[in-house]
Every structure is written in structure tokens, then in C-alpha cells.
Amino acid sequence: MMNHDQPSAKDQCGKIWSGIQLLKDTTENKHFLPTGLEGIDTLLGGGLRQGQLTEVTGPSSSGKTQVCLHSASLVAAKNMGVVMYLDTSNSFSASRVATIIDGSSDLFELGLDLQPKDMRLKSVMRSIICESVFDIFALFEVLHQLEVSLLNDKVNNGGSKMCLLIIDSISSLLAPIIGGKYPQGRSMMISVAMILKKLADEHNLSVLVTNHMVSAGNGAVKPALGESWRAVPHVRLVLSRECGSNICTATVLKHTLKASGRTAKFVVPS
Amino acid sequence: MAAEAGGDPRAWLAVDETASAFISRSLSSRPPITLPPPLHRAPLRPGNVVEIAGPSNSGKSHLLLMAAVQCILPKEWEGIYFGGLGKSVMYLDLDCRFDVLRLAQILRNRIAEGQGSTHLRNGDLEKDDTEDEFQSSFENALFSDCMQRFFYVRCYNSSEFTAALKTVQSRSRSEVLGVGIYFVMIDSIGAFYWIDRASHPTRDHKGKSLQSVTETVVHEIRMFLQLQPALVLVTKAPIYAEGSTTTNDFNRDSSKYLLEDSTVSRCSRQEEGRTLSYRDYMPSIWQSFVTHRINLQVEEAEVPSVQENEVLSTYTSEWVQPSLKTKEKFFIVDVRSCYSYFV
Secondary structure, three states: OOOOOOOOOOOOOOOOEEHHHHHHHHHHHOOEEOOOOHHHHHHHOOOEEOOOEEEEEOOOOOOHHHHHHHHHHHHHHOOOOEEEEEEOOOOOOHHHHHHHHHHOOOHHHHOHHHOOHHHHHHHHHHOEEEEEOOOHHHHHHHHHHHHHHHHOOOOOEOOEOEEEEEEEOOHHHHHHHHOOOOOHHHHHHHHHHHHHHHHHHHOOOEEEEEEOEEEEEOOEEEEOOHHHHHOOOOEEEEEEEOOOOOEEEEEEEEOOOOOOOOEEEEEOOO | OOHHHHOOHHHHHOOOOOHHHHHHHHHHHOOOEOOOOOOOOOOEOOOOEEEEEOOOOOOHHHHHHHHHHHHHOOOEEOOEEOOOOOOEEEEEEOOOOOOHHHHHHHHHHHHHHHHHHHHHHHOOOOOOHHHHHHHHHHHHHHHHHHHOOEEEEEOOOHHHHHHHHHHHHHHHHOOOOOOOEEEEEEEOOOOOHHHHHHOOOOOOOOOOOHHHHHHHHHHHHHHHHHHOOOEEEEEEOOOEOOOOOOOOOOOOOOOOOOEOOOOOOEEEEEEOOEEEEEEOOOOHHHHHHOOEEEEEEEEEEEEEOOOOOOEEEEEEEEEEEOOOOOEEEEEEEOOEEEEEEEO
């Protein structure tokens, strides 16, 4: 969105990578961050991949926010790095995070069961930065500040770098602006997409965003944000949940490595 | 011309070369290229610009990767025939969705297939440990050799894209990239469409509108092709205008897609009685630059696959320019395309 005002200077071209360099960078820096929900992790091939933008879409209360909270909790509890949680509808719940940590069966491996509960919770909460964002301009502002601080290496909580950025939900920020007859709305959407992918690749973040569903005519539903958004995420999952059950089904709409159409079930403990 | 005015006019009428010499020179300097199916139906040579169009998730990037692997594999390696071109690929990633692991998967698969056929031919059914080691070191050496020939640049906006094209030109001139670039891949050309459309040329900006960006891009690619004949493969996703109703997949009821205007050319397809008409959104200077077009679709037909929990989608491809009035179906099973049949 911010075009460089350099009338005669040439813009810098990005680095030219060779296949070997790319492979080395991916193996060394772009790891999978598990979400803690086994079905989802299997579908994703290990978890949320650093350097990629993963979208989780589905009708309301199909488990999208739960996936976000689980990933944030697990990454923070395992000390993989700092998590930034951008919340657009006050869905972040510290008590839910506490329940997830307590209920997690990995605790024995983590060695955290020896710590008193509140100490454990404090150290996890220190690794999660939660910010409320209610419109697209606030999002641009937050992302810009994040870019600056990552470049200056300031987002350091006891030495760990940020590794996960969650935006729940990005569609509530973008859907209001992309309707209408002027191209500015979609231009802003694509600009946000480019900023997120650049952050993901240059700073080894995994970006997780949620999207909602809209009607597609004939009673069918489809993910919101339209066709232009379809080309943006690396991985897209659709969730669904039967009424009253806590078993959710996830289907792969798109994946960079695996065929789409695969499904898996996972349980969201209540 | 003035200097030659004193020369022999008959010399002007002398033959430069015969047609057969011309054809053999042309075929040797720009040999025909065979790409993996379904891109193999139209004859392609370096200097051609192929546009692979299709909605999201219709297999466009997969086709690019298959073609890239075809290019970077050598024709022959230590006695085993692979049938590749052994030249470099330059991949310009505008979507920023490239996954190097997928390229690695496809490449390793092709290497294993090439080796597997040798084993069958030799009737070699028993393997011992030393042979395994030899095989994997052979594979790794070939793999590294091929990956050295793959070059990749990410572009986050149009300025970076044009800068990348200029850099590729200048580096090619100074031969830094070693073996000449034979394939240029751009994924995908409409990535910055909305951003460019929304930016207004102001006094300071010097006109970074969509039209001027496209003109610069076409100019730079032309300059590069003059320097070094290469095959250009470009993917393109359709863009839908504001306020139009669209459906994700092409389903039963006939729907019209109102696409962004700006040009004249229109391709329409008849499919089982429905008419879908596309209008291209790229400026006409790009459309006249493209020499070949192929359209891809994906159908949600439920084809049961070998593994459970998996539904294979059927992909179809159709050459629009040159217009071959047939459509072909193919499947993508994890890493390979199982190329199927004509419709």
C-alpha cells in the first residue's frame, strides 16, 4: 500500500536463490509448529509451517477459534517462541488457555508439571502477546510496527523470537472493505496478504488466519473474501462440527505438498 | 543505406540463405521443446510465451513445476537416460506461494522413476547394501546437480517484479548464472492487479498504473528474449469484477462470469450446453505478447482413490491458442500427474 516515492532510483530486486539455497533455508529455518490437535496436525503434515500462511475457515462455532487457542497455547507452553494473537472479536480467553495447558497430556514431557500452576500459567502467558484489532487500518499499523520491531530484533521475551502470528478473524477485517465498486478494497486485501507473506518468509513466522463462510447460492456455503483471496494462503482447511458434538471434521481445500480433499476428525475438549 | 548506395545493386538481390538452410539453422538454435503432458500437444520453441490460465487450485503451479523438472534434469546421467534438457530455470514468484519441498518431491520422484526403469531392464531384482548406498549417493549427486540449475526470485510488488526482470537480464549478459536460462516462469501474472489498479499515477510516481507496469514488463521480457531465447511460461488466475456474483466451481446451472474489462479479446467455450465467456483483464499489450494459451479447470468429480479419506479431483486442460478443439483430463496424485485421456 505504501508505494516507494523514488522517481529515478531503481527498486532493489530481491535476492536470487538457487534451489539448493532454498532447500537449505527451508530445512533449517522453516519448521512445523504443532497445533496440539492430532487430526489437524496429520492433515497439515506436522503442523503450521513457518514461512507459510495457513487459513482455517468454517461456519460459526465450528472450532476455528479453538484451533487458534490450541496452537497458541502449545507453542507457548513448549517454549518454541513468542506468539502474537491479533483478536478482532474479543475471542481470546486466558481461562481457556489455562484449561488447555492443564488438560494437555504433553505436560509430563514438558516437565512443567513440577511447577506450581500459576507459575506455569504465567510463563505461558508471557509468551503470548494479545492485541485487539478492530479495523483494517489498525491491522496495517500493527503489522507495520511488528515489521519494524522484528527488523530491530526487539520482540524478544527472554531471548525467544516470534514464531507464530494468529489473526482471528481476518475476514471480519477484510469483508467490509472488499464490496463496492472501487478497487481500493481489494487492493488493501492483497497488500495485507503480501505483508503477511513477507513477514512469514523473512522472519520465519507461521501465520494462521481464520475466515468465515458466506452463502454461495442454492443453499451452499463457501469461504468468504472471494476469488482473489483464494490464491493467497498456502494451506486452507475447512472445519465443520455437528450440533451438540465436540468432534470436528477438517477438510483440506489446498495444500502445497499434499493433495486436497483429505479429511480428518479431531476432538475439541469442552 | 547511403553508404551502400555506391555498392553493387545486384548484391542486394543475392540470396542470403536458402529456405532449407534457414530452417535447419532455426531448428538447431531454437529446437522444439517437449513438455510433460498435458502441455505437450502444441509445438513449442524458445521465444514462445505460454499462458496457463485457470481458477485457483486447478493445477497451474503443478504444471510449472513439472516443466521445471523437465528442464533441469539432464538428458543422461552416468548412463541412465532421463530425457531432460539440462538447462536452467528462472522462477519469478509473484504469488509467493512456491514450496521448494514440492519441487524436491517431484524431482526425486522423476529420478527414482528413471532409475527404476534401468533396474527393470537389467532384471536386477535383488539389492544389497552396497548397491543401495551407491544408488542413494547417485541420486543425491544428481539431485544437487539439478537443483543448482533452478533459480528463484520473490517479488512482493510490481516494482520488485520489473527490477527482477532487469536484474535477470543483466546477470544473463555477464554469464554469472552459468548455464544459460532456458525457461522463465512467472507465477502468476495477475498477482498485483488490484494493487496496480488502485494506485493512481501522480506527478511523482511517474505513472505506475496497470497499463504502464504491463508495458514495462512486456518490454523487459522482450529484451531478455532477444538476448537469450527462452521459453516463457506464465500462470494466470481469473479476476472477477466487483459486484458480480460468482460461484467457486463451475457447477450445473449456467452462470456468467463478469470479468474486468479493459480489452477486446474474448474466448468462449461450449461445455455440455453451457456457455461460459471469459474476458481477459490483462491489457492488450500483454495479450498480443502471449503466443500460446491453455486453460485449466478442475471438476469436483468424485473419483475414489487408492488411499482412503481421499477424493481425487479431475483436472481438464484445453489449448485455446493454437485452438485444438479437444479437452484432456488428467489427475494429480500427490506428486505425479497421471495423464489420462481425451474427452
